[in-house]
Amino acid sequence: MPKLESIKDQLKGAGDIQNIVRTMKSFAAVHIRHYRKAEQSLFRYRETVEDALGAIMRHQTPAGSLHKRKNPQKCVTGIVAMGSDQGLVGQFNDKAARVVKDMLADGNKEPSQVCVLGKRLAGKLDGYGVFVRERLAMPVSVQSIPIVLEQLLTILDQWKIEHCVEAIFMVNNRMKSTIVSEPVCRSILPPDPLWLEALSKREKKKNIVPLVTITPVELRKALVSHYLYAELFGGLIESLFSENTMRLIAMEIAEKHIADHLEALTGEFNQERQSGITEEILDIMAGVSALEKGR
Numbered sequence: 497m498p499k500l501e502s503i504k505d506q507l508k509g510a511g512d513i514q515n516i517v518r519t520m521k522s523f524a525a526v527h528i529r530h531y532r533k534a535e536q537s538l539f540r541y542r543e544t545v546e547d548a549l550g551a552i553m554r555h556q557t558p559a560g561s562l563h564k565r566k567n568p569q570k571c572v573t574g575i576v577a578m579g580s581d582q583g584l585v586g587q588f589n590d591k592a593a594r595v596v597k598d599m600l601a602d603g604n605k606e607p608s609q610v611c612v613l614g615k616r617l618a619g620k621l622d623g624y625g626v627f628v629r630e631r632l633a634m635p636v637s638v639q640s641i642p643i644v645l646e647q648l649l650t651i652l653d654q655w656k657i658e659h660c661v662e663a664i665f666m667v668n669n670r671m672k673s674t675i676v677s678e679p680v681c682r683s684i685l686p687p688d689p690l691w692l693e694a695l696s697k698r699e700k701k702k703n704i705v706p707l708v709t710i711t712p713v714e715l716r717k718a719l720v721s722h723y724l725y726a727e728l729f730g731g732l733i734e735s736l737f738s739e740n741t742m743r744l745i746a747m748e749i750a751e752k753h754i755a756d757h758l759e760a761l762t763g764e765f766n767q768e769r770q771s772g773i774t775e776e777i778l779d780i781m782a783g784v785s786a787l788e789k790g791r
Contacts, residue, residue, distance in 0.1 A: 503761060510754055510758050514751065514758065520743070528744065531740070535730075535737070542730070546698075552712075571660070572655070572661045573607070573664075574609045574652065575666075576652075576664065577667040578592070578669070579593075579612065579614030579620070580739045582616070588742050589614065591677075591679045592679040593624060595667050596626060596667055599667075599681060600626060610630070612628045615633070635732060638733075641729060645725065666682055666731045667680070669735050669739065677741065
Protein backbone atom coordinates (compact mmCIF):
# COMPACT_ATOMS: atom_id res chain seq x y z
CA MET A 497 0.00 0.00 0.00
CA PRO A 498 2.25 2.81 -1.30
CA LYS A 499 -0.09 5.63 -0.25
CA LEU A 500 -0.28 4.36 3.33
CA GLU A 501 3.52 4.24 3.55
CA SER A 502 3.72 7.78 2.15
CA ILE A 503 1.33 9.05 4.83
CA LYS A 504 3.42 7.30 7.50
CA ASP A 505 6.51 9.13 6.26
CA GLN A 506 4.65 12.44 6.32
CA LEU A 507 3.45 11.76 9.87
CA LYS A 508 7.01 11.02 11.00
CA GLY A 509 8.36 14.15 9.32
CA ALA A 510 5.67 16.37 10.83
CA GLY A 511 6.29 14.84 14.25
CA ASP A 512 10.02 15.56 14.00
CA ILE A 513 9.33 19.17 13.03
CA GLN A 514 6.90 19.46 15.92
CA ASN A 515 9.63 18.36 18.36
CA ILE A 516 12.04 20.94 16.92
CA VAL A 517 9.43 23.70 17.19
CA ARG A 518 8.71 22.78 20.81
CA THR A 519 12.43 22.88 21.63
CA MET A 520 12.85 26.31 19.99
CA LYS A 521 9.76 27.53 21.80
CA SER A 522 11.22 26.41 25.15
CA PHE A 523 14.55 28.11 24.42
CA ALA A 524 12.79 31.36 23.52
CA ALA A 525 10.70 31.27 26.70
CA VAL A 526 13.81 30.70 28.86
CA HIS A 527 15.66 33.59 27.19
CA ILE A 528 12.67 35.89 27.69
CA ARG A 529 12.72 35.22 31.44
CA HIS A 530 16.46 35.89 31.60
CA TYR A 531 16.17 39.18 29.71
CA ARG A 532 13.30 40.28 31.91
CA LYS A 533 15.41 39.71 35.03
CA ALA A 534 18.35 41.55 33.45
CA GLU A 535 16.04 44.46 32.67
CA GLN A 536 15.05 44.69 36.32
CA SER A 537 18.70 44.71 37.41
CA LEU A 538 19.53 47.36 34.82
CA PHE A 539 16.77 49.57 36.20
CA ARG A 540 18.59 49.80 39.55
CA TYR A 541 21.90 50.54 37.80
CA ARG A 542 20.27 53.27 35.72
CA GLU A 543 18.67 54.75 38.81
CA THR A 544 22.08 55.05 40.49
CA VAL A 545 23.61 56.71 37.42
CA GLU A 546 20.70 59.13 37.17
CA ASP A 547 21.01 60.08 40.84
CA ALA A 548 24.71 60.80 40.32
CA LEU A 549 24.05 62.85 37.19
CA GLY A 550 21.35 64.80 38.99
CA ALA A 551 23.71 65.54 41.87
CA ILE A 552 26.51 66.76 39.66
CA MET A 553 24.10 68.90 37.66
CA ARG A 554 22.91 70.54 40.87
CA HIS A 555 26.32 71.13 42.43
CA GLN A 556 29.11 71.19 39.86
CA THR A 557 28.13 71.19 36.23
CA PRO A 558 27.35 74.38 34.27
CA ALA A 559 24.16 74.22 32.23
CA GLY A 560 24.69 72.57 28.86
CA SER A 561 28.18 71.20 29.51
CA LEU A 562 27.02 67.57 29.32
CA HIS A 563 25.12 67.87 26.08
CA LYS A 564 26.88 70.52 24.02
CA ARG A 565 28.72 69.37 20.91
CA LYS A 566 32.35 70.41 20.79
CA ASN A 567 32.67 70.59 16.99
CA PRO A 568 29.24 71.45 15.53
CA GLN A 569 30.80 72.45 12.20
CA LYS A 570 32.48 69.05 11.80
CA CYS A 571 29.67 66.99 13.26
CA VAL A 572 29.41 63.35 12.26
CA THR A 573 26.47 61.19 13.29
CA GLY A 574 26.90 57.65 14.53
CA ILE A 575 24.09 55.11 14.21
CA VAL A 576 24.01 51.87 16.20
CA ALA A 577 21.34 49.52 14.83
CA MET A 578 20.37 46.25 16.52
CA GLY A 579 18.82 43.34 14.65
CA SER A 580 19.21 39.57 14.80
CA ASP A 581 21.58 36.83 13.70
CA GLN A 582 18.78 34.26 13.51
CA GLY A 583 15.52 33.99 11.62
CA LEU A 584 11.92 33.13 12.45
CA VAL A 585 11.24 36.65 13.75
CA GLY A 586 8.81 37.99 11.13
CA GLN A 587 9.40 41.61 10.06
CA PHE A 588 11.80 42.23 12.93
CA ASN A 589 14.84 43.10 10.78
CA ASP A 590 12.90 44.58 7.86
CA LYS A 591 11.33 47.26 10.04
CA ALA A 592 14.63 48.23 11.67
CA ALA A 593 16.35 48.40 8.27
CA ARG A 594 13.68 50.77 6.93
CA VAL A 595 14.11 53.06 9.95
CA VAL A 596 17.88 53.29 9.38
CA LYS A 597 17.40 53.83 5.64
CA ASP A 598 14.89 56.61 6.26
CA MET A 599 17.20 58.26 8.81
CA LEU A 600 19.99 58.46 6.26
CA ALA A 601 17.69 59.61 3.45
CA ASP A 602 15.55 62.11 5.37
CA GLY A 603 17.45 65.27 4.47
CA ASN A 604 20.31 64.41 6.80
CA LYS A 605 23.23 66.64 5.77
CA GLU A 606 25.63 65.18 8.30
CA PRO A 607 27.88 62.27 7.26
CA SER A 608 27.13 59.11 9.20
CA GLN A 609 28.94 56.09 10.54
CA VAL A 610 26.78 52.96 10.85
CA CYS A 611 27.40 50.01 13.15
CA VAL A 612 25.03 47.05 12.90
CA LEU A 613 24.60 44.22 15.39
CA GLY A 614 23.09 41.18 13.71
CA LYS A 615 24.00 39.78 10.29
CA ARG A 616 20.40 39.60 9.10
CA LEU A 617 19.84 43.32 9.67
CA ALA A 618 23.20 44.05 8.04
CA GLY A 619 22.08 42.04 5.02
CA LYS A 620 18.85 44.03 4.76
CA LEU A 621 20.80 47.31 4.86
CA ASP A 622 23.20 46.01 2.21
CA GLY A 623 20.15 45.45 0.04
CA TYR A 624 19.14 49.09 0.53
CA GLY A 625 22.61 50.26 -0.46
CA VAL A 626 23.48 51.50 3.04
CA PHE A 627 27.20 51.45 3.80
CA VAL A 628 27.67 49.54 7.06
CA ARG A 629 31.10 50.38 8.42
CA GLU A 630 31.07 48.03 11.42
CA ARG A 631 29.35 44.67 11.89
CA LEU A 632 29.01 42.80 15.17
CA ALA A 633 27.21 39.65 16.22
CA MET A 634 24.25 40.00 18.53
CA PRO A 635 24.68 38.50 22.01
CA VAL A 636 23.23 35.04 22.42
CA SER A 637 22.59 35.35 26.17
CA VAL A 638 22.63 37.84 29.04
CA GLN A 639 26.15 36.69 29.94
CA SER A 640 27.49 37.59 26.49
CA ILE A 641 26.06 41.14 26.46
CA PRO A 642 29.07 42.72 28.29
CA ILE A 643 31.46 41.11 25.78
CA VAL A 644 29.60 42.58 22.81
CA LEU A 645 29.24 45.92 24.59
CA GLU A 646 32.99 46.11 25.10
CA GLN A 647 33.48 45.67 21.35
CA LEU A 648 30.80 48.26 20.59
CA LEU A 649 32.19 50.86 22.98
CA THR A 650 35.64 50.39 21.45
CA ILE A 651 34.15 51.15 18.03
CA LEU A 652 32.40 54.27 19.34
CA ASP A 653 35.65 55.50 20.88
CA GLN A 654 37.40 54.99 17.54
CA TRP A 655 34.64 56.91 15.77
CA LYS A 656 35.08 59.80 18.16
CA ILE A 657 38.85 59.93 17.61
CA GLU A 658 38.99 59.20 13.87
CA HIS A 659 35.74 60.72 12.60
CA CYS A 660 34.79 63.26 15.31
CA VAL A 661 31.52 61.44 16.00
CA GLU A 662 29.79 63.31 18.82
CA ALA A 663 26.14 62.40 18.21
CA ILE A 664 25.00 58.78 18.56
CA PHE A 665 21.58 57.41 17.63
CA MET A 666 20.40 53.93 18.59
CA VAL A 667 17.85 51.90 16.62
CA ASN A 668 16.40 48.79 18.24
CA ASN A 669 13.16 46.87 18.40
CA ARG A 670 10.86 47.20 21.38
CA MET A 671 7.62 45.39 22.17
CA LYS A 672 4.74 47.73 21.33
CA SER A 673 2.19 45.25 22.65
CA THR A 674 2.20 41.63 23.72
CA ILE A 675 2.32 40.48 20.08
CA VAL A 676 3.82 43.39 18.11
CA SER A 677 7.36 44.78 18.11
CA GLU A 678 8.29 48.13 16.59
CA PRO A 679 11.72 49.71 16.00
CA VAL A 680 12.49 52.85 17.97
CA CYS A 681 15.16 55.43 17.23
CA ARG A 682 16.51 57.67 19.94
CA SER A 683 19.47 59.94 20.50
CA ILE A 684 21.71 58.62 23.28
CA LEU A 685 24.62 61.04 22.88
CA PRO A 686 24.78 63.81 23.76
CA PRO A 687 22.37 63.36 26.69
CA ASP A 688 19.01 65.05 26.25
CA PRO A 689 19.23 68.51 27.91
CA LEU A 690 15.58 68.37 29.03
CA TRP A 691 16.20 65.00 30.64
CA LEU A 692 19.30 66.34 32.42
CA GLU A 693 17.36 69.36 33.63
CA ALA A 694 14.65 67.08 34.99
CA LEU A 695 17.31 65.04 36.82
CA SER A 696 18.72 68.18 38.43
CA LYS A 697 15.24 69.06 39.72
CA ARG A 698 14.42 65.57 40.96
CA GLU A 699 13.77 65.36 44.68
CA LYS A 700 16.96 64.46 46.51
CA LYS A 701 16.97 61.23 48.49
CA LYS A 702 19.46 62.64 50.97
CA ASN A 703 20.27 66.25 51.73
CA ILE A 704 24.02 65.68 51.36
CA VAL A 705 26.48 67.43 49.07
CA PRO A 706 28.37 64.72 47.13
CA LEU A 707 32.04 64.32 47.97
CA VAL A 708 34.35 63.34 45.12
CA THR A 709 38.10 62.84 44.85
CA ILE A 710 38.48 63.50 41.11
CA THR A 711 38.11 66.64 39.04
CA PRO A 712 34.66 67.70 37.78
CA VAL A 713 35.75 67.01 34.19
CA GLU A 714 36.82 63.46 35.04
CA LEU A 715 33.65 62.90 37.02
CA ARG A 716 31.42 64.10 34.18
CA LYS A 717 33.28 61.90 31.70
CA ALA A 718 32.92 58.86 33.96
CA LEU A 719 29.20 59.43 34.54
CA VAL A 720 28.51 59.93 30.83
CA SER A 721 30.36 56.66 30.15
CA HIS A 722 28.15 54.87 32.68
CA TYR A 723 25.08 56.51 31.15
CA LEU A 724 26.11 55.40 27.64
CA TYR A 725 26.79 51.85 28.86
CA ALA A 726 23.35 51.69 30.48
CA GLU A 727 21.63 52.99 27.35
CA LEU A 728 23.33 50.49 25.05
CA PHE A 729 22.80 47.64 27.52
CA GLY A 730 19.12 48.57 27.74
CA GLY A 731 18.81 48.71 23.96
CA LEU A 732 20.31 45.23 23.63
CA ILE A 733 17.99 43.80 26.26
CA GLU A 734 14.94 45.38 24.59
CA SER A 735 16.03 44.06 21.20
CA LEU A 736 16.80 40.54 22.44
CA PHE A 737 13.60 40.41 24.45
CA SER A 738 11.60 41.48 21.39
CA GLU A 739 13.44 39.02 19.13
CA ASN A 740 12.72 36.06 21.38
CA THR A 741 9.13 37.16 21.97
CA MET A 742 8.50 37.34 18.21
CA ARG A 743 10.19 33.96 17.77
CA LEU A 744 8.02 32.49 20.54
CA ILE A 745 4.91 33.82 18.81
CA ALA A 746 6.09 32.37 15.48
CA MET A 747 6.73 28.99 17.12
CA GLU A 748 3.29 28.99 18.74
CA ILE A 749 1.68 29.66 15.36
CA ALA A 750 3.84 26.98 13.72
CA GLU A 751 2.97 24.52 16.50
CA LYS A 752 -0.73 25.06 15.89
CA HIS A 753 -0.35 24.58 12.12
CA ILE A 754 1.66 21.40 12.66
CA ALA A 755 -0.92 20.05 15.11
CA ASP A 756 -3.67 20.73 12.55
CA HIS A 757 -1.58 19.07 9.83
CA LEU A 758 -0.92 16.04 12.03
CA GLU A 759 -4.61 15.73 12.80
CA ALA A 760 -5.45 15.83 9.09
CA LEU A 761 -2.73 13.31 8.25
CA THR A 762 -3.87 11.00 11.06
CA GLY A 763 -7.43 11.13 9.76
CA GLU A 764 -6.23 10.41 6.22
CA PHE A 765 -4.04 7.56 7.49
CA ASN A 766 -6.93 5.98 9.43
CA GLN A 767 -9.24 6.33 6.45
CA GLU A 768 -6.68 4.83 4.08
CA ARG A 769 -5.96 1.96 6.46
CA GLN A 770 -9.67 1.29 6.92
CA SER A 771 -10.12 1.29 3.15
CA GLY A 772 -7.31 -1.24 2.82
CA ILE A 773 -8.82 -3.46 5.50
CA THR A 774 -12.22 -3.23 3.84
CA GLU A 775 -10.73 -4.19 0.47
CA GLU A 776 -8.99 -7.20 2.01
CA ILE A 777 -12.21 -8.33 3.68
CA LEU A 778 -14.10 -7.95 0.40
CA ASP A 779 -11.42 -9.94 -1.41
CA ILE A 780 -11.66 -12.71 1.20
CA MET A 781 -15.44 -12.76 0.96
CA ALA A 782 -15.26 -12.86 -2.84
CA GLY A 783 -12.81 -15.77 -2.61
CA VAL A 784 -15.07 -17.67 -0.19
CA SER A 785 -18.06 -17.03 -2.42
CA ALA A 786 -16.20 -18.33 -5.46
CA LEU A 787 -15.19 -21.48 -3.59
CA GLU A 788 -18.77 -22.14 -2.54
CA LYS A 789 -20.00 -21.75 -6.13
CA GLY A 790 -17.29 -24.12 -7.35
CA ARG A 791 -18.57 -26.90 -5.13
